[in-house]
Amino acid sequence: MQITINKPGVLSTVQDMGRWEYLSQAVPISGPMDSLSARIANIALGNNKDAPIIEFTYSVAEFNVDAPVLIAYAGEGAVLKCGNKLLPPNRPLFIPGGQTITLQNNGNGSRTYLAIAGGFDVPVILGSCSTYLPATIGGMDGRALRAGDVLKGKDIFTALNQVLIAHLSGDVIAFRKWSVSKQALGLNHTNTIRVISGPESSWFDQASVNTLFNTAFTISLQSNRMGYRLEGPKMQRINSSELLSTAVTMGTIQVTGIGDLILLMADCQTTGGYPRIAQVASVDLPLCGQLKPSDQIFFKEISRAEAEMLYIEQEQNLQKAKAALNARFL
Amino acid sequence: MQTLREYYPHLAVYPLSENTITLQFGTSISADILSQVTKVNQLIQEKPFLGFITTVPAYSTLTVYYDPLQLFKSKLDGLHGFQKLSNYLLSLPVPDYQSAETNKPPVIIPIYYGGDHGPDLDEVATMHNMSDDAVINLHSAATYTVYMIGFVPGFAYLGGMDKALASPRKATPRTAVPAGSVGIAGEQTGVYPLQTPGGWQIIGRTPLSMFDVTRNQPSLLKAGDLVKFEAITESEFKYYQTI
Numbered sequence: 001m002q003i004t005i006n007k008p009g010v011l012s013t014v015q016d017m018g019r020w021e022y023l024s025q026a027v028p029i030s031g032p033m034d035s036l037s038a039r040i041a042n043i044a045l046g047n048n049k050d051a052p053i054i055e056f057t058y059s060v061a062e063f064n065v066d067a068p069v070l071i072a073y074a075g076e077g078a079v080l081k082c083g084n085k086l087l088p089p090n091r092p093l094f095i096p097g098g099q100t101i102t103l104q105n106n107g108n109g110s111r112t113y114l115a116i117a118g119g120f121d122v123p124v125i126l127g128s129c130s131t132y133l134p135a136t137i138g139g140m141d142g143r144a145l146r147a148g149d150v151l152k153g154k155d156i157f158t159a160l161n162q163v164l165i166a167h168l169s170g171d172v173i174a175f176r177k178w179s180v181s182k183q184a185l186g187l188n189h190t191n192t193i194r195v196i197s198g199p200e201s202s203w204f205d206q207a208s209v210n211t212l213f214n215t216a217f218t219i220s221l222q223s224n225r226m227g228y229r230l231e232g233p234k235m236q237r238i239n240s241s242e243l244l245s246t247a248v249t250m251g252t253i254q255v256t257g258i259g260d261l262i263l264l265m266a267d268c269q270t271t272g273g274y275p276r277i278a279q280v281a282s283v284d285l286p287l288c289g290q291l292k293p294s295d296q297i298f299f300k301e302i303s304r305a306e307a308e309m310l311y312i313e314q315e316q317n318l319q320k321a322k323a324a325l326n327a328r329f330l
Numbered sequence: 331m332q333t334l335r336e337y338y339p340h341l342a343v344y345p346l347s348e349n350t351i352t353l354q355f356g357t358s359i360s361a362d363i364l365s366q367v368t369k370v371n372q373l374i375q376e377k378p379f380l381g382f383i384t385t386v387p388a389y390s391t392l393t394v395y396y397d398p399l400q401l402f403k404s405k406l407d408g409l410h411g412f413q414k415l416s417n418y419l420l421s422l423p424v425p426d427y428q429s430a431e432t433n434k435p436p437v438i439i440p441i442y443y444g445g446d447h448g449p450d451l452d453e454v455a456t457m458h459n460m461s462d463d464a465v466i467n468l469h470s471a472a473t474y475t476v477y478m479i480g481f482v483p484g485f486a487y488l489g490g491m492d493k494a495l496a497s498p499r500k501a502t503p504r505t506a507v508p509a510g511s512v513g514i515a516g517e518q519t520g521v522y523p524l525q526t527p528g529g530w531q532i533i534g535r536t537p538l539s540m541f542d543v544t545r546n547q548p549s550l551l552k553a554g555d556l557v558k559f560e561a562i563t564e565s566e567f568k569y570y571q572t573i
Contacts, residue, residue, distance in 0.1 A: 020383055020384055020395065021384060022483070022548060022549075023384050023385075023386045023395065024384065024385055024386055024387060024479065024552070024553070025479050025483060025484060025541075025547070025548055025549035025552065026479045026480050026481060026482060026483045026484060026485055026549070027483045027548070028483075125543050126543055126548060134482065134524065134526070135482070135483050135524055135541070137543055196345075196347075198346075199344050199346060199352070244357065244358075244359065244388070244389040244390055244391075245388055245389060245478065245480050245481075245487065246352070246388040246389070246390070246391045246393070247346060247350065247352060247386040247388060247391065247393035248346075249346060249347055249349075249350055249395075251347060252346070252347070269480065269481060269482065270386055270480055271386065271388050271478065271480030271481070272480075276346070279346060279347045281348070282347065282348045282349065304345055304348070304410075304412060305409070305410045305412075307348050308348045308398055308402075308410050308411055308412070309410075311348050311398055312398065312399060312402050315399050
């Protein structure tokens with residue numbers, strides 16, 4: 001199976017669940033900005049969790065299906081269409097050869113994830129297929145996708161891949177009413193992001209911390225896969241301590257020297273020297289991954305223990321979604 | 331054997347996220363703290379717990395990444411992942427040995443100083459009323475310590491530069507500094523592993539790859555390494571580039 005990129009859109013990269021083994025050498029984790037949607041696309045096809053997918057940013061992109069493929073997509077950046085026919089998300093889609101698929105804006109979010117049965121076949125670099133553009137590693141030669149790129153799928157199928165291919169194959173586009181229910185997975189459309197207290201939150205005055213939780217912040221234009229700059233009230237320090245560079249991770253909210261917030265995202269560096277006022281709860285990172293410049297967000301504080309419980313619930317729900325699909329087709 | 335808690339009574343432990351826990355050994359940069367971070371890093375790597383993913387050593391902290399789901403299922407003592415892991419790590423037995431890493435030879439990094447590869451060498455020399463050669467001699471005489479790797483893949487934060495070389499950053503950062511460039515910023519010196527924008531005073535360049543994904547250890551340097559710079563000629567620089 002393979003697809004050919006006609007129009008790459010604003011930024012399209014191959015990602016998997018991230019590069020975790022070289023953080024001590026300052027190699028970022030990378031991976032999808034909205035890992036939940038990326039995982040749903042893979043689950044819908046019966047792929048393994050680490051099967052490489054394509055992350056599309058916004059719409060405009062277009063690809064050709066030269067020969068029959070089984071694909072699935074998820075996320076909030078766009079809907080897929082074949083001509084005028086809407087292809088629904090979160091479920092396996094059989095596309096016969098000779099079709100052109102376009103991504104059309106659905107106005108909700110910014111990123112869409114495309115999975116192919118078996119996963120896209122790109123080399124494993126430092127233990128991962130994820131693209132990290134600043135060091136030109138991973139994905140398609142370490143770069144964003146371009147028009148004319150042919151992305152092949154791996155010809156190694158899971159049992160569920162094979163059953164779904166057999167079930168849907170034919171001369172026409174085929175899918176069923178069944179889908180992985182996103183609501184069941186707990187992702188709601190909200191711009192309230194839950195956070196836990198950051199290690200240096202006590203370095204800021206109480207009024208600033210209150211502001212953090214009762215004021216809207218706006219995603220600035222200076223935002224990318226490394227992080228988002230947030231526009232809003234400035235945070236005031238109550239001490240002048242310098243933080244020695246230490247670990248930061250996706251979801252860390254740093255405060256710059258002039259009091260602005262930076263929300264670190266998938267390609268963020270492994271260490272940083274700005275004080276960390278808060279940390280986005282893991283379950284809400286996918287929401288952050290769908291934000292775009294000029295979107296407003298609010299922060300709400302929860303306890304670390306609650307954040308962990310939410311994370312574990314979500315993981316269990318994903319396992320259930322996977323089990324439901326297996327039970328249905330295997 | 332003493333436990334980690336007994337061995338390092340000043341140790342602070344805090345969570346960063348649901349999948350990270352940080353051990354903080356102090357709040358300053360020192361060889362002593364570096365050796366503590368290095369030792370405990372080795373200890374955890376040698377006996378990984380169920381759910382262990384990786385570690386990020388920094389100046390005075392060691393951050394451990396883990397899988398919260400594995401911790402949730404584990405029988406370790408505690409109400410949640412952070413508590414379980416914190417209890418587990420603090421009760422680790424610490425062998426009372428001196429890390430073998432401390433006696434290893436320095437990594438030699440050849441540098442071509444000045445010329446096109448070190449466009450700011452003259453400026454730095456003028457700034458300190460020195461000759462170019464004096465800057466080169468001071469810079470290549472010291473033995474440096476790698477305190478941590480951070481910022482970009484393979485970038486080593488080095489300690490040990492002669493304070494006489496301390497120089498302010500460029501007023502206007504360059505939009506592209508070539509990979510291998512050796513710079514000075516304040517009391518720090520370092521080598522750019524990748525071509526990136528940068529505001530450091532560039533005094534030379536190494537032909538070695540500081541970061542190469544085809545190597546077993548992609549980063550040439552790691553925390554705890556000792557480093558010496560060695561001045562080379564332009565023809566030696568070109569020769570290195572061919573091998």
